[in-house]
Amino acid sequence: EVAKPPVDVHADDIRSMARQTIRVLDDNGQPQGPWAEDISADLLKQGMRAMMRTRAFDERMVKAQRQGKTSFYVQCTGEEAIAVGQRLALEKGDMHFPTYRQQGMFFAQEFPIEELINQIYSNSKDALGGRQLPVLYSFRDADFFTLSGNLATQYIHAVGWAMASAIKGDDRIAAAWIGDGATAEGDFHSAMVFASVYKPPVILNIVDNQWAISSFHGIAGAEASTFASRGLGFGIPALRVDGNDFLAVYAVSKWAAERARRNLGPTLIEWVTYRVGAHSTSDDPSKYRPKEMGAAWPLGDPIERLKTHQIAQGSWSDQKHAQAEAEYADEMRLAAKACEAFGIVGDGSTPPIGEMFEKVFKDMPEHLQRQRDSALEFSEKN
């Protein structure tokens, strides 16, 4: 059982926490220990709904990719509790700098899924005008920062955004996201250095799902130490948490958010989880890990674990669960179908060619105007 320190604790006084694992739900779905707080049944329902819809969405989009409706998709199966839990713990206006595996955030805030599907289909309604690879979303209104295809770059952006918030005396905070594998990049280090020097209001999340495509997290240093302990060299409070425990995710995120909001500085959080599915639709894990492994859900299924808790609480039932599952599956199927009306990747219903030249700069310089004109002229001829 891991203690829950006051939010203004000094990093030096909780160094050991970087090597322990915070957990709230025991194996019977009972909340245990100091990190258990009374969370309203409503919030649990919200969390459950968001996690279930995230999973249903993933399943539908993986199918859609197999059916050739999109070029690419990334699922987050088994990791839903992390993005959903933290998004629910933070406020509207706080800015998230996610990776491609935090789609749970959209469902935590009931974001219109058509927006996601149109981007994934690169169709005429794609909010990004076909510019970006599927799932490399950008939705500022949803506090969701534009995803880069290059790993780790957003980690220092989050720190910079939080520095700006502090400079402006704003009380909005930032949340940085990175995977276990990407912590090896230099940008992770810059973010840690700047966070330790300027102490901006940022939550530094590391999602250790134990895999980076085919590389086990040992290739990122997991066998030598915990990822949370990377914080010790920077005097940043560092916690390690069971990421498949929705209650723990919510409680720890709240704690870190309060530290940031009260200008007590950054918090590093390692979320221990497991990538149950393939890395992406381009990946075939059977080439590098035994099939059973993923299927075994090493850390349990976050949805099942919350379900057990809710049922124990009397606020949920197997039957309700089954109904919801079916309902969300339908919802996703219908939404996907509806979005197809606006086209799918490569079927010609993509955003117009001219769009390709917009937004490189605020105002299109002459050389780009010339290139656009010849591209348009050419496409009319051919």
Add this chain to the structure above:
Amino acid sequence: EVAKPPVDVHADDIRSMARQTIRVLDDNGQPQGPWAEDISADLLKQGMRAMMRTRAFDERMVKAQRQGKTSFYVQCTGEEAIAVGQRLALEKGDMHFPTYRQQGMFFAQEFPIEELINQIYSNSKDALGGRQLPVLYSFRDADFFTLSGNLATQYIHAVGWAMASAIKGDDRIAAAWIGDGATAEGDFHSAMVFASVYKPPVILNIVDNQWAISSFHGIAGAEASTFASRGLGFGIPALRVDGNDFLAVYAVSKWAAERARRNLGPTLIEWVTYRVGAHSTSDDPSKYRPKEMGAAWPLGDPIERLKTHQIAQGSWSDQKHAQAEAEYADEMRLAAKACEAFGIVGDGSTPPIGEMFEKVFKDMPEHLQRQRDSALEFSEKN
């Protein structure tokens, strides 16, 4: 008093050492504690001679720069014990990847100083053919890796070199060097990651002289934690040492070298010292730190401290010390004078123009031959 663990200790069992400071010489120059070993009077003499000659050389070269004989120089005043002590603790054939402030290594091995001066003067005898900025040495025969003008890049090179040594079953080890300020660079992180994953035979030295040009080491994170504790997130044994204590430098370097040589993996060592002089001859510290500060020698003078010890031991005396000082000053003055015969920077006695085109590639490609020919042709005409 800090314990001395066996060389095969596990990193987890000495985590606290990253925040303590190993010291051997007390204020009366008496060896204290478990890290005190009996070092022969000869070795102490060697160390003293090397430190004194390093300082004498620096003083001469700073003068030379003021007299316009070179464009640039970097002194290491106050930090002599670190490079000298570690070089003496390692073997011929071990490879050092230094910064511009480890010139002490040359003196620890009685390297011909004319070689250094000719490089500093960029004259006709410059071993680098005028290619490099003064003090950015490269002397493979002296196990001294080519210095880059870009900070931190050599840190990962040392790790790569050590990985190669391990791959080849070679027993030579590598020593990486970096300053407190440069630890902020991404290359420091890559080196830590690769060292923790592959555990090659390398000593990872961090010289915390508390300044990076005008920036106090707090701008690199020193106020948040010790630099040694950067090792904790990587499961790398990390020690913090009084870098102005020659006996401590030697003992800890030996300990780390044995770990590496016995393939027990990397060791991170933070050397606590103080940059007494200016950053370089291009720098004027009075603009950013009170004059008294440097003059106060906050951590004592490594030469004075060793001297006190040697005198207490009966192997040295004030008189001998004064003689040696005078002797080395003369030596340096005469050597500098002798090297002037081969020219000084910008006096036309630099290596020939053609040299500029050599060694870009092993064999000069046609386009460079054309450029060289026109450059030569042109210089004859003008």
Add this chain to the structure above:
Amino acid sequence: MKKAGADVKSPQKNMTMIEAIRDAMDIMLGRDDNVVVFGEDVGYFGGVFRCTDGLQAKYGKSRVFDAPISESGIVGAAVGMAAYGLRPCVEIQFADYMYPAYDQITGEAARLRYRSNGQFTAPMTIRMPVGGGIWGGQTHSQSPEALFTHVAGLKTIIPSTPFDAKGMLIAAIEDDDPVMFLEPKRLYNGPFDGHHEKPVTPWSKHEAGKVPAGHYTVPIGKAKTVREGAELTVLAYGTMVYVAQAATAETGIDAEILDLRSLLPLDLEAIITSVKKTGRCVIVHEATLTSGFGAELISLVQEHCFYHLEAPIERVTGYDTPYPHAQEWDYFPGPARVGAAMQRVVAAK
């Protein structure tokens, strides 16, 4: 270095470009203990494009291994290994991810020999897939060749056939200077000519898919004339070699097509000879136009062939925008765009 085609008469095998690249590393790992191969996912798994599949099993984890996701660490460690005396051949998963390593590539690998006056060298190869046309968007489609050719100390080469891929990669690994080995990913499985609406002919059905079994090298610095012609010269490399051929067939223009293969060092003589003969020139590449390698080619041609030129040289390239996802086939300089430029240049008076 062995002469090209030394034992090219040895038994031939049909190979994709992926297999040819793998075979080159296999042969060099076998011949030279100093060769090591590493990169992200290249060890146990064998690389996301399978180029190193089976090599770890064959040569062991100390010769072929997975690396952390740190391109600067991969290149930086390789520089240290090369300084020690090894010949690392490392993979950057996509050229788009070489940027974090750009300092180590351009400041360290490229200048090690120079700044140490030859005391330390960097005999290393950096492999990276380049080019678009796989729905990869702006971070799986880039062609950064011009960012290497501007830097003193780097060799930059790009094959267009399995035969060249194997021979050039062996030459690169044996080379004593750092070599950027760019792999046109769209050519991995066949000679893609830009007609994305049609299936690509597999290498097994293509002449250049026949690869000699043993060791041979294709020397770095020599272009190859893939088609002789009189009306104009097309300078191309990588995927664009096949696009140029398609454009030639479709326009019926009697074009001379040069596959440059090596951008630095460049086979200037072959270029000059051809342009002096035809008097007209079109340059094709996938990278963005401005400051692309085509600019250097135009400069060299006009410096050396000025009095032979009968028409302005045209560039057909990617546009000066990031590589878009949805519009990638409008961005890609396909046969129609290349053909149109060829017609303009031939028609110019």
Add this chain to the structure above:
Amino acid sequence: MKKAGADVKSPQKNMTMIEAIRDAMDIMLGRDDNVVVFGEDVGYFGGVFRCTDGLQAKYGKSRVFDAPISESGIVGAAVGMAAYGLRPCVEIQFADYMYPAYDQITGEAARLRYRSNGQFTAPMTIRMPVGGGIWGGQTHSQSPEALFTHVAGLKTIIPSTPFDAKGMLIAAIEDDDPVMFLEPKRLYNGPFDGHHEKPVTPWSKHEAGKVPAGHYTVPIGKAKTVREGAELTVLAYGTMVYVAQAATAETGIDAEILDLRSLLPLDLEAIITSVKKTGRCVIVHEATLTSGFGAELISLVQEHCFYHLEAPIERVTGYDTPYPHAQEWDYFPGPARVGAAMQRVVAAK
């Protein structure tokens, strides 16, 4: 953006280029709360070239501050701040140290607007001293402009006078896209023309050293004709503008000299007009020849002025080697080398 010379009639001060750059930041820090200035040694100390001297004392540590030695961190943090809504103006101590930040510059700052379809933008300025001639060797002398102009989404500008430096830096900070602001360090204290054997005239004795006191901008994208002439066109920027002037004086050639000032966007019209008039062109820059920005300039000139060209365009540039220390004046493209090229081009039939 205010028009150039808006209040140019306001009281003038003599300034070095360093003072002009400092004044631009001072004015923008004063006018816009969202402007922040940071970099290595720029806070308390005021920068190794003193460009930010006194600004921290005046605007406080939260607006002007020291940064850790992490160029990628400096640029990456600036991108995050810009996404928030600030206008960071950061300093890279020497352009030679921008490489660790190259991924953040080219992949993040440059593409933020594009990939988010305008939801997030990067209105930020990255200042960096460029060029050699200060005995700086290979890591204090580089001119990486072509590494920026090849990348979609970046503006790249370089002033040659204190007047332009101030007006262009204000324009850059006010610009809503990322601007690479290159500072020719050899011009910090005077109009250096390559005659290193002579003392340089201080800006105080030079017309262009007179700088208006208040806010004004020099629009990005406009070249400046520094000398009108009929015999040939010289395209130059930064230090080379003065080298070209010296070469013109020494050869007596009636050259038209364009100071490009903005490389991207480029003032193509000014270039075309001049070359069509003179029919001859010489391009001068300090960066390495191959794939340097001169290559793009040659390409554009031959594409647009082919039928007006009477002689091959020549490039006078740094050689394709790292910038050497001892031989730096042989490497530097000085007046004699530039003059010789001008004579060849004028003589060419």
